[in-house]
Amino acid sequence: MARVIVVTSGKGGVGKTSVTSNLGIALSKSSKVCLIDADLGLKNLDVVLGLENRVIFDMQDVITGVCSLSQALVKDKRNNNLFVLPACKSIDVQKINFSYLEKMIENLKESFDYILIDSPAGIERGFYNAIRNADEAIVVITLDISSIRDADKVIGILNSNNIQDVKLVINRVDMKHIENGVSLTMSDAVDVLGVNVLGVVYYDEEISLGNNKGVPVCYNGKSISSKCFNNISRRMNGEYVELLKYRKKSFLEKLFQ
Numbered sequence: 001m002a003r004v005i006v007v008t009s010g011k012g013g014v015g016k017t018s019v020t021s022n023l024g025i026a027l028s029k030s031s032k033v034c035l036i037d038a039d040l041g042l043k044n045l046d047v048v049l050g051l052e053n054r055v056i057f058d059m060q061d062v063i064t065g066v067c068s069l070s071q072a073l074v075k076d077k078r079n080n081n082l083f084v085l086p087a088c089k090s091i092d093v094q095k096i097n098f099s100y101l102e103k104m105i106e107n108l109k110e111s112f113d114y115i116l117i118d119s120p121a122g123i124e125r126g127f128y129n130a131i132r133n134a135d136e137a138i139v140v141i142t143l144d145i146s147s148i149r150d151a152d153k154v155i156g157i158l159n160s161n162n163i164q165d166v167k168l169v170i171n172r173v174d175m176k177h178i179e180n181g182v183s184l185t186m187s188d189a190v191d192v193l194g195v196n197v198l199g200v201v202y203y204d205e206e207i208s209l210g211n212n213k214g215v216p217v218c219y220n221g222k223s224i225s226s227k228c229f230n231n232i233s234r235r236m237n238g239e240y241v242e243l244l245k246y247r248k249k250s251f252l253e254k255l256f257q
Contacts, residue, residue, distance in 0.1 A: 002034070002112040004105060006134035006163075009141065010150025012121035015171045016140045018207055018216070020118040021048050022226070023138075023169075025218035026233035028081035031113035034073070037087035038101065038130040039120045046086045050214020051076060060088030063100045069107055078219065083112075105133045114236075123157060131158060136165040138198060142172050143183040148192050155195060167198035169232065174203040175246045199232035201225050202246050 007020045017039075024035045037045035040059070046052045051074050057067040069085075076082040085104070108115055119130035131137065137158050141151045151168075158166050170186055177183040190197060201207075204225035210217040218226050224244070231241045 002109045002115045003136060004109070004115045004117070004134050005136040005138060006038075006117045006119050006131050007138045007140060008119035008127065008130065008154060008158075009121050009139060009147070010152070010154045011147055014121075014140050014142050014147055015201075015207070016121065017044050017048055017118055018211060019138070019140050019169055019171060019201070019229075020116050021045060021216045022207075022218040022229040023232060024082055024114075024116050025079065025216055026229040027114050027116075027236065028079050029230075029233070030237065032081045032083075032111070033114045033116065034083045034085065034108050034112045036085045036101075036105070036115060036117045038117050038126065040087045040126055041089065042120075043087040043089040045118050046074065046084055047214065048211045049076065049084060049216060051084060051086075052214075055086045058086040058088045059101070059104075062104065069104055101129060102133050123154065128161075131161055131163060134163060136167075137163050138167055138169055139193075139195065140169050140171050141189060141193075143170065143178070143186070143189060145184060148184065148189050152193055155193060166195050168193065168195050169199050169201065170197060171201045172203045173200050173246075197243075198235060199228060200243055201228040201232075202244075 007016055009016045020035060024033045027033050035045060046055050054074050057072040061067045062069050062072045073083045073085055117130050117134060120126040139151050139154060141147045155166055178185050202224050204223055206223045207217045207225050217223050218229050220226055228244055231244055234241045
C-alpha cells in the first residue's frame, strides 16, 4: 500500500510544484510513484514535467465517467516508475464533489509505493480536499518571514486534521542571503515551526530552466539541487543522510560543467 503524502505550503510562490515533481523523480529511481495534481483550475504539474502534450484525459474525465482512472494516468516516457494524474483546468472548484478524489487515491494505493499530492497553496477548499486524503505532509517553505508564518498556520491545520507526520523542505536557500542577513536562517525557521527538516534545496537557476523546458532538474544529476532532492528521497526511504553542504563552484568548474 502506498504512502500518501501531501506536498503543501502556507503561501504560493515557494516552489511547491517543483518540489513535488523533482521529489517524485528522485523517489521513482527505487519506487513506483504517482503524482496527483490537486491544484484544480491551474494544472501546472504536467507542464513542469513536460508532459502536457501527452495528456488525453484528466481528473474531470474520470469523475464524469468519460474514462477510467488508469486511462487518465500519464506515464513519463523517461521513467517507467513515474505517473501523473493531471488536474482539470476548466472546472468550477466550488461545485466538484471531492469524495471522488478520495476514491481515486484508494484505488491507486495498491499499485504504487508513493502517492504525492500537489496541494493548492493557502487554506481554501482545494487545500482541505488535498489534505483529507493524506497520511503524511511535506510543508515547503522559503526563508521569508511571510512563508514561515503562513506555514505555521498550515501545520496547525494539518495536525488538527489528524496529520501528525509533518516535515519541512526548506526551498531556495541562498547562503549569501543568510550570511548577509537578508533572509532568516534555517535554525530560525525550525525554532518557529517546531517541525523536523526533511531536506534543504539550495537556490539553483537550473530549477527554473528545467521547469520552463519541461525537464525537471532531477534529470540533471550534476546540479546541486538534484543532489538535494535525491538526498531527500533517500531520507524518505529510511536512510540516514546528512544535509548537503553548499559549496560554491569555481570559475573553472562552471566553465567545464
